[in-house]
Amino acid sequence: MSKDCKTCRDVEDWLSPSYSETIASTNPKDVMGSKKDLIHLVPTEAIRSISRAMKYGARDAKRADGQTGYGDYNWRSTKVRLTVYLDAIMRHTMAILDGEDLDKIADFHIQDILALI
Numbered sequence: 001m002s003k004d005c006k007t008c009r010d011v012e013d014w015l016s017p018s019y020s021e022t023i024a025s026t027n028p029k030d031v032m033g034s035k036k037d038l039i040h041l042v043p044t045e046a047i048r049s050i051s052r053a054m055k056y057g058a059r060d061a062k063r064a065d066g067q068t069g070y071g072d073y074n075w076r077s078t079k080v081r082l083t084v085y086l087d088a089i090m091r092h093t094m095a096i097l098d099g100e101d102l103d104k105i106a107d108f109h110i111q112d113i114l115a116l117i
Contacts (some may be wrong), residue, residue: 049108053107056072057070057115058070067097
């Protein structure tokens with residue numbers, strides 16, 4: 001960036017860690033914002049991965065009745081016992097502990113765990 005550009009200097013200052021620390025300590029809005037979930041720290045690939053697992057369940061999963069998928073928002077519209085989700089989380093966790101990274105049906109076990117949470 002050109003050092004002659006006031007806007008460029010402002011951007012450089014804004015990107016520097018010391019600027020963020022200074023702002024966080026002096027700007028009340030930043031102080032409040034820094035107490036909330038810092039979503040920008042979540043790797044975008046983790047969000048994409050959860051999305052792929054959710055899409056599989058919503059549209060591609062084989063159901064016991066022979067149909068495919070449970071619907072995009074089935075988890076909102078149809079009550080499911082908490083133990084169903086906890087059992088699934090435990091099955092995926094135990095598979096990882098047993099050295100199995102990939103789910104035989106969808107993709108990575110960790111994706112499925114994150115989607116179930």
